[in-house]
Amino acid sequence: MNPRELNWRCLPFDALHARTLYNLLQLRTEVFVMEQTCIFQDMDGADPQCFHLLGEEADGTLVAYARLVPAGLKFTEASIGRVVTLPAARGGGLGHVLMREAVRALHGLWGVQPIRIGAQARLEAFYRQHDFVPASEIYIEDGIDHVEMTRAA
Structure with missing residues (x-):
């Protein structure tokens, strides 16, 4: 699978077809609940206010996903979450x-602006490669070490 050959779609919640919604919730559950053995409420009520970035193979298989969160919903800044x-x-x-x-999609939707994320602490180095820097002490969320990180506009 070549990541450059993926079809990228960024959709508001109400534009997600039932099968697409099912696939993204299945992927989130597979990784965040099953793989990470973390029991938490994935469907947190924020999805309807967010945009959903989908990376799909030519056959429609969902292989990459992120939730784009508008400013003021999770943080003062816009955010990227459920990266999987x-x-x-x-x-x-x-x-x-x-x-x-x-x-790119977040900036396209809401303009170039700072972004704040709640990253799993073990992925700090990964997010640093995308210009995010720590903005908090490590804290526990759903039993996993996290750190808030920000990316300047």
């Missing part, structure tokens, strides 16, 4: 492509 890649598609740089697409 299909486990079978990892190892070829897809996560980096996803983050570049997410930043």
